[in-house]
Structures are given as structure tokens and as C-alpha cells.
Amino acid sequence: MRWSEVECTDVRELRGPLAVVGGVTGVGWDEFVRITLGSGERRHGLVLEVDRDLAVLQVLEGTAGIDPTAVRVAFASSPLRIPVGPGWLGRVCNGRGEPIDGGPPVFGAAEAEVGGTPINPVRRVPPSEPVLTGVGAIDVLTTLVRGQKLPIFSAAGLPHLELAVQIAAQSTAGGEEFSVVFAGMGLTHADASFVRGALAERSAAGELVLLLNTADDPVIERLLTPRLALTVAEHLAFDGGRHVLVVMTDMTAYAEALREVSAARGEIPARRAYPGYLYSDLASLYERCGRIRDRSGSVTVLPVLTMPAGDITHPVPDLTGYITEGQIVLTREAHARGVYPPVDALSSLSRLMRKGAGPGRTREDHLDVAAQLLAALARARQVRELADLIGRPALSPTDLRYLELDEAFQLGFLAQRPDENRPLDASLALAWEVLRTLPRGQLAMIPSELLDRHGVA
Template identity: 50%
Template sequence: MKVERLGLQEINGPLVALDGVSGVSNEEVVELSLADGSVRTGRVIALDGARAVVQVFEGTAGLSLNGVRTRFLGHPLQLPLSPELLGRVFNGAGRPVDGLGGLYAEKYGDINGSPMNPVAREYPRNYIATGVSSIDCLVTLIRGQKLPIFSGSGMSHNQLAVQIVRQAQTAAQAGEKFGVVFAAMGVKNDVADYFRRSFDEAGVMGHVCMFLNLSNDPIIERILTPKCALTAAEYLAFEHDMHVLVIMTDVTAYCEALREFSSSKGEIPGRKGYPGYLYSDLASLYERAGLLKGKKGSVTQIPILTMPNDDITHPVPDLTGYITEGQIVLDRNLDHLGIYPPVSVLPSLSRLMKDGIGAGYTRDDHSAASAQLFASYAKVQDARALASVIGEEELAPSDRLHLRFGGLFERYFLNQGFTENRTIGETLDLAWALLSTLPREELDRVEPEVLAAHYDPEKAKRFQ
């Protein structure tokens, strides 16, 4: 039911309050008509008896208590949905900004989504190839997984996001359709241009749907951006049988917008001023990834978030780690050494990779190679710590061998060109060549038959 009111009772930041309102619901869309004929959009965020509090997307500058006509539209905010979403660019609220006109909607979807019934979920299996060795081998991305990237300010996470969009593909199976939904929140104009230009130059824009919220856009729009992106992804995945990869950057900017919005409502703050419901709010986004029984498509998420002061215990990465199935951590020391992508191996993990790799998915030796790389690189860090105390000359021969392996591993395996797209076969062959630089007795995480098939000191001569 549509309800109209004339005049406002209160204006507070991006919020307006109306009294004597009945027959409206939470999250309902509102249109505010100003005396000059312009129209602004909002949504109901709180109801207290006959008082409704409305969040105005475009801000309240220029509004007055008198002369504003408020119209409640009787439905939540909806996104026009169509297969034509791919190849288009929208703002954070889902309005086209690419100059190609409006979208001919096949249907409209509530941006808040519908919770997936846990009983209807399928366990994620099979993988998405990113072409990045450190991810594909060590922190494998599984279809239907939510795997965040923890980065720091000024690091190469935007570049890595572009590379993943350019190279990502599902494991080769006939008849599968793959698409990417890219959501940028609070980015500067030059960063937004970098994303658009990179996708155009790579020729991948045809299977990418972009939602761009700029740093000078209203924070209210920033809160809507990931919801619009995930609504588009769910539509493409579950109604058009596509495997959709959703990349969201920067989730920290989204959380800061949520903190500012919560403060304007006068809510009691939690840790570092973030609202007490930050965990459940993030969960409402992350849990929209997955697979459904009877549906061929899937929604996979890579949220990218910057850790303030590189603090992994900050509320945003801390809560994200509780909700998601692992994380990819970028290391500033590796970044300073010029290694790209600077993936920090030991704190990174993918909790679902064990069920989406191996024979029938990647290669039967994948699990063994990954486990041995982790174990050997852990010994590298121990040897480096010891060398910093007693000096490299005093180390045992095995420790010096591990130091050499660590340098080769970072130089040839972790370090990878921005345009270099490695297949999973090339990545695993490189892994075994590097492991073959170590004595056979040092490889204690591999079954003897697997070691016999892949250990070859001749392959290690390429690193001499």
C-alpha cells in the first residue's frame, strides 16, 4: 500500500523523521519530492510507533521541514535484473552509469536477498582457477566458497583483483557459463578508472558486471553496493545457471560507512566505534555465497579488505575470519621486496580446498605438493629466525638448504607477472621442481609413491 505524507518532523544528518505514519514497513522505499520538483530516494530504517525514520540516499542538504512530500512505495529497494547485466557498469545503488541507458528488466529482485535454507545447500566442490600459483596451489578457491583477501593500505590488492577477474575460470567442463560481479566501495576516481580500463583492455568486460561506489558518493549508497552486487550474482547463478565470482573491494570502507551511519542513528558503539551488529551484518553478506541443490550455478565470493595499520586483529578482518572459510593474507615485507602477489603463505588457508582438489578436479599430487610446500616454508621461517640470532654461517647444513629453498620459492613460485596466467599443471610442476632442490629425506609430508613419481633433482637444475 502506498502512503503519502506532507512535511517532515526532524532532519538529522542523512536521516529524516516523520510522525503519524501507519501502514509502512521496515526497508520500504521512499520518494521525497522537493518544492523545486527534484525527487530523492530513501528507505525506512526504523519504526517507533507512528514515527518512521528514513535514510535519504542523496543526503538531506537543501531539505526543509515544510514543503517536502514523502511517498512510501510499499516495497523494499529492488534491482532490475536481466542477463544484460553482464557488460554493464552501475553506481552503488544499481543505476547505470555507462551511458548505455536503462536496463530492460526481466524481473526485479529485493536487494536484501533471501536467506539460503541450510538444508538446501550443497557442499562446495571443484575449484575456480585464478591463474595465480600461490592461490591455486596453496589456498585453492572452491566454487561456492567465501575466501577473503586481507591486505594493507597501499599494497597491490587492486592489481591482484584485476588479475583474478582477467584470468579466473572454472575447471573445464562442457556447457558451463562463467561470469564476474565486481563491486567497488569507497574507491577514488582514478582507481575506478583503473578497474574499468583494465577490464576493457583485457577484453573481459563482456562477462563482468560492475558496481562502482566512489569515495565522494554518499555513504548510504556504499551500504547498498554489496547488496546490489550479490542480488545480481544470485540472479545470474540460480536463474541462469552461471558460476559467478563476486569480488568486493574494499569491505573496510563498507564497514566504516556502517559505523558512520550507526553513529548518526545514535546507536551504542561496540569495538572501535563499530556497531554491535557488525558481525551479523557481515554474515548477511558473506552467507549469500554457496550452491543450492537442484541448481547448476554457484556464487563464490572474494571480499577484499584493508587492515588498518596492518592489524589482523582489527574488528573487520577479525569478524570476517570467523564467518568465512579461510583467508589470503598479503605481506608488506614481501611487497617491499618487489614480490607480486605478496601472498603470506603461512597465515593463509582455504578450509574447503581439501574437497575440491586432487584426482578429478586438479591433479592427484596437488594435496601432497601443497602440504610439503607449507611444511618446508615453515622451516624456512624458523631458519631465518635462527640466522638472525646466531648468523647464517653457524646454521646446520639442512637449515642453510632451507634458506636457499625459501629464496627460490619466493622468487620463482610466489613472484608472478601481472599478465602471467599459469595453469594448475604448470603450477604443480614448478612446485615439484622447487621441492627437488631439497634432499629427499627432508620431504616428510609426501607418500613414498608420490615422491617417487615427482621428485627429480634434474628439474631443480633450472634454478642453479
Template identity: 50%
Template sequence: MITDTSVREYRTVREAAGPLIVVEKVEGISYGEVVKIITPEGEEKTGQVLEASTGIAVVQVFEGASGIDTSMTKVRFTGDIMKINVSQDMIGRFFDGLGRPRDGGPEVIPEDRLSVTGTPINPTARDYPREFIQTGISTIDGMNTLVRGQKLPIFSGAGLPHNALAAQIARQAKVLGTEEPFSVVFAAMGITHEEASFFMHDFEHTGAIDRIVTFLNLADDPAIERVITPRIALTTAEFLAYEYDMHILVILTDMTNYCEALREISAAREEVPGRRGYPGYM
């Protein structure tokens, strides 16, 4: 019989605060390690080690800490890091913020399983940004041009149609003068059910879904999931770009919701707040 010695299980939850739990009397715990939490009712939740020190681990719970107590809850440290199943078949599908199907379709048959932490890129090894990405928005194409390998923030205000603009860019964007396939990875964070329905209907109705991988994190999903969603989207984009030589445009909306999730987690960790309560490392 083979025993996996990397898996360790504890029943030493000291406290639960918001999306975080503190587990004491632990050994050999690593930062970023994936954790399985089994509640007294038998429900299994997934988490990740946010902070590891001598004898204590702070775990962020993706599904929220409801149902977790300090006496009967089992916390299982897997010895593995956060990964996502990736495949070219993800194009044309809708997923939640953790990469699980949201469109009622089957699970993706993975071609690979990649860490969401990514690999550092040497900035001096990058190609000089020179390939124009046409968005179809005249003010962007003419005055604030988007170029492959470049980030472009778009600032908006309350009541302005930023969702319609993001959807329009996802539908229309293309790289001119190349034969390489083009795809879009679209990740929406902290949006309402109405906004999620708008994106799904818009992409399906216009046929744009045929080239888009969509991740939708809803406002009633846990804040922890909102923080992971951009990493899931970028890992998927890197897979399609590096393995299939595709041009990939990543669209992330709404970054304000992402920042508020960071603020919520920072408050639960009792960190010293910065301006407007946001963490200083944001």
C-alpha cells in the first residue's frame, strides 16, 4: 500500500473570520498550498494557504467560512499548489471564477493542468510592442492605441456603459496583418446576475462566443474567488498563446470589485489599512 505523506490533516481550527480560518499546531505547511476543509456536515470546501508561520497557518476559503466550527472541522493540507485544467476546448465556454463550467456544459477534458501562480517573464526578453490591435473603438484606436504585449486601462464612472464597451471590444478586437488565430479571454469580477446575463446573451447572440473564453465571478460569490479569477484567466491565456501560437487579448472587468475584495480580505487579516481602507500592497 502506498501512502501519500504530503497530505496532512488537522482538527485544530482556532478561529474563523470572514473568508479566513486560522489553523494551529501545524507542521511543514507552505505558502499557496491547496487545502481541503471538511465541515461537520460533510461538506467539502477548497482553500489556499495565505500565510504560514511556525505552528500556525492562515487559510483563505474559496466558498466562504459558513458551517466551519473550531472543534469538528477537518483541515487537510494536500501538499499541492492551486492549478487549473486547461484545454483549447475552453474557447466558446462560460466558467465561474474558479474555472468550473457555468453554462451547464460538461467539465473540460484537460490537455494540461497548470499552476495559476504563473512563471516570471524576463522583461528584456520580450519582443518590442509594435503589432496594432484594432478594437473598433475610434477613440482607442486613434488616440490611445492598444498594442500587442501592452496593458491599456479604461477608466469609467458610475452609470456609464463600461460593460457595453468591454463587450464591444471583446466582439470586435483583432490583430491586423497576421494569419495567426486570435482569441479573447474575458474575465468579469463581482458582477451582478443581470450583468452576467448581458455578457452571456451578447456573446452568444453576436457569435463572438466562438472565439472567447469567459470567466464570470458574480457579486454573491466569495471575495476570495474574486481575487483568484484574474490568475485563472491569465493562466488560460498563457496556455493558448504558448501552446497554440494564438494572439490573445485578456479583458478584465471590473477592477474596482477586485480591489474591494482585496480590502475585505485585508480587513479580515487585521492588516494596517492604507488610503480608504485598501491594503498598502494593492
């Protein structure tokens, strides 16, 4: 990276993670910055705003301990760039991309701008093949498709991190080259240690890139972590021909970091004090996934976010829902029953599921079984509410069978161990067992030949 020979020393103000520098010329937005302290320590930053001869910088390592009278600032004349390539695979780095696994810095034959750009819609190819996660509730009912963005909506106390790690450890793309980029933001040290341990096998196999930003790291680093992850993933996918799954957790921590920086800049707040550009900022991340015409790879994004107080109308899940193609919702009710993963099947949805499941992609009976199972669960919920009103003894025999189906679904299909990699065929077999709880006449969404083939009387 070529640095300016002229260094600025006019630091006007330090405000939280921001520094205001005067006397600058020829500086642009997103330009990378090197900050040298009087002690010789070096920090780095990005230009957020330029106004005449003033530049506002966000300091990645924070401004704590900086003496504004003894600082030299050099500008790189270009945005932040990182080396890209397969050298990232098997590495564990912090949120700025610096190794924390004891190895050397990551090297690559090429460099790419971290900011990135969304894929040109003209060059996009519609998603059409599945990513199998080994989690039955996701593979059967909300199938993840290559190039899709499918968030997990959770709440404090639910095992969303365990589910995200399980998906990262188990996911495959039908035997094709597959890699995972895991970006953790605002993690406790215990959670970071758990993630490293649980993903050690995939990392050792050279199929994983791990970027970990912990809660005591500078808040600005959280804004950089998902962009680093996506930049690495894009090169592995579109230049390396791999199918890449990017797991980002927790996007609520990212949004709160964005709110903190916005407040430090003195911007006018919008809903719940988040900046008015939260939607476009999230979109600038999520829209970097997909498939590109004439390129063999794909980038699939699985963001995980916690809904404060379980409020799905909170700005972060609300805006995420507008941008993404469905959602996987975790529920406290299933978690209280000891069911893992505690997925609320009726609130969850994959809008691209029909593009990546069914004949020629997963199995001939997949879509019919999923539709019938969801319809039966919806009826079971109605019956349960009716039982609360009139009592279980007043229910018809068919209604009682629906309650049995709901119990069989929770304990026989939904529940699996956090380390259980369940094949799709096994998950569909369990789904058929649940459906056999009902009389054949109640399975009107499945063709008769499929019912005969699977022995439904």
C-alpha cells in the first residue's frame, strides 16, 4: 500500500472512536489511514467524512491513550485493501484480519478492497441448488439455497450461537468444493473459545476461515469484521470456484456498533436511535451474496441476530426481513421444553426453497412432504387453542390425532443433538413418520402414489 509522503499532525479533536484531523488535502471517503503515536505505536483508521480541510477518521483500535499533540497521520490514497485467496483457509484471525492462531500474516496473490460492491443485478444468476446443513428442521422445511441470504432470528438465552456453529461445521454443497467463513462479532471470550473448539476440525481440514471480534475489542472493529468476511468469501467463490457459506453472528452487535459511531458523529438518530441509513448499510452487506453468470462459485449468507426482548418489529430484524429471502425463527416455547434446535416452523420461511429443492435437486417427495407437514402443524396449533377453550375431552378423534402429530414433530423430528449431522434422507424419513400419525384422508397435499410408496394406510 502506497502511503502519502506528507503526514498531518493537526489533530483537532478525539471523540470516542473518532478523530478529527485538519489541514488535509486530496483525501477521499473510505481512504485507509495510518496513525503513528508519539510512542511509536501504530494504529489504523478509515476516513468517514471530508469537509474542506477537515477529515473525520474512525480509528480501528480506538482513540484511548492518544495524545493529540504528538500524532502523525498518513493517508493511503486508496480504501482499505486486504490480500485474498486460499491462504485464508484454516486461519483464525481477529475482526481486523490479524492472525490470533500464532501463524504468520495472511498472504495472497491479489488484493481486494474491503468495501466491496453489491452484485450487478444483470449478472446475477437465480439460486438453484441446495446447501445442506445437517439440521433436519432447516433442510426439510426452510431449505437453504446457494446464493441465498437467510437470517436466523433469535433472542437472548436461546442457543443461536450453537446452531450457527453447528451449521458452519456440517454444511455441504453436494460434494462440490465448499468453504465456510465464520464472522463472530461482540462475542464473549467463552463464546469465542467455544466457536474455535467446535470448528477446529473443519479449520484443520482447510475449509474454514474464522474471524472473531470479542466484546472487549474496539467497537469500530465490529463494523469491519463482516466486510472482511465477505471480501474473503467473494474471492474464494468467484475467483476460486468454491461454494462459500458466510455465517455472521451477531448482526445486532454490528448494528449497535453502527449506532455508537453515528452518535459520536452527531448524526440525527432515527428509530430507536439507530442511524437513518441502517437499512442501506445492512443491504450493502447482504446484497454481496449470490451467484454470478459465467462463474462457478456462489456466496450464501446466514446472518444471525438477536431480537431485543424478542421483538421482531425491532429495527434490526425488521429491516433485515425486508432485505433477505426468508427467516429461521427460534422460539422460547420449544427451548423451554428442552427441544434443540428450538425452531418455530410456522414462523420460519425460505422464499427460495422451491428453487433449490424437489426433483433433481433434493428428493421427489421433499416439497410435498414439507407443505403437508406445515399445513398439519398449522391445524395442530388451531386444535391446541381450541382445547384451551373447550377442554381436551371435547375434541374429535381427528383433532386428537393432530395433537399427537404436534408432539411427534417436536420430539421425533425437530429435536436432534447439537453435534448430530442428520442426512436429508434421514430427516425426510422422520417427517414421514410424523405424518403417519394422521389418517390418510388428512394428507391431501401429497399425491396418492407417494403415499402408497411410503406405506401410508
